[in-house]
Amino acid sequence: MIEIGLTGFGDHEELYGKIKPAERLPTYSRHFPICEIDSFFYAIQPVKNVVKWVSQTPEHFGFIPKAYQGMTGHLRGKKNYFDTREEMFEAFHTSIQPARDAGKLTMVLFQFPSWFDCTRENVELLRDTRERMRDVPCALEFRNRSWYMPEFRERTLAFMREENWIHTVVDEPQAGLGSIPIVAEATSDELTYVRMHGRNVEGWHKSSDPDWRKLRYLYRYSTSELQEWRDRLLALEESSRRICVVFNNNSAGDATDNAKELIALLQEGGKLQPTS
Template identity: 45%
Template structure:
């Protein structure tokens, strides 16, 4: 197991499309370079397809001992449904395939959490509460993080019950910095539900682009946002609060539709005054 040497970890979502790499860098070379800049990354591709074990093992081997991964759960396990032409498969089979896929990271101590990001229509209802409990049971020995995208979970009548549910099930509450754009967004709730860690995801604050307006490039537009320094400075106090409650904090920037995530992550590092230990050696070609 790798030890936690960075109580505050900062990274971005995905490692392929950022301004970190020298011209001509091959896709297979990027993770090793990324790991010279940040100690944690979110794996987004697993939302679209469960990664083969061999690929997960390669990512483990390409990163330093202390590097961490937050892995998004496959979309059929989070209520998003199947991709077009994907085969129909039993739920238990999907769970088992996901568990097998995660095993190399679990074994190496590099799995920070598996992220269950539920869709905007996933409201606070009895059937969805039951499903979260079912997921937790299926992944009982895995750190599970839950992100809501429906405002109802944090209505005044449900706010405390939602956090209590996550505490009881030992699920990590994913704190979101995102546009306040109606039912399909959640408010900022700076609360930790497990003592081991807290996870914060920064989606930007593009209110106008957050909801689907029928535009074909909507998914690109919704994360197009450059945080101002004053906006991220607000988070210094929140992070200090969380430090009193958990052993480590992971901050992930997802505002990358226009390439802003790395700059935001670097700015947050400066504002918090953190430096990371255990990074991969930087290649001379990137200077």
């Protein structure tokens, strides 16, 4: 089964026009069956927010919260609102529980930063992180190429299988050590995550620009590029029961169109059912 969605539900005017914020998620969920929730990255969300989101979506809708930045080492000196690692993870578990209770928690994404390289210390941190997440399905995304260097690639994938991490396959600019190649491999029989970041090489590392986030994800996939991904997804489906794909190239409203086009390409071959 292949499911396609977007990152976030609040910034897609190309999908639903100018409507009240309270109407955005219900409208979004009529188009896509899954949504990555990146607000968790900036702050662990109040339970009441998750309860509301659960109530606004259909029975089989799936949420993919992005792990809080304190859980993935992104803070680098910025204030962490939790005194201990244990307190932080417990707060996250409490926050996502309403989605779990409703059967709407697809997985949690742990995206580690570009400076998180392949070292023994970081491998142990990943083990500790996975243990703290208990039986919650967790996807792992790297931004440092060292994990997929020829001498580490197979060991990285084997480690993810052993530790019950869902592999996050990414499409992103090939811009040196702070980016990773497409590694279309599944580490879970049940779930594989695919994130489409675009291919804006020039914008990927321009962190000094005030609008660097917009530059990073400013890209529109061509039909031929999406056809290549259709074929990759069908191949991945042979080794993983459920493939979840989200488009993150949101800067100019391209994510929605690209997601819709990929859905159409899969439907042409009878490989994807229309979203109700």
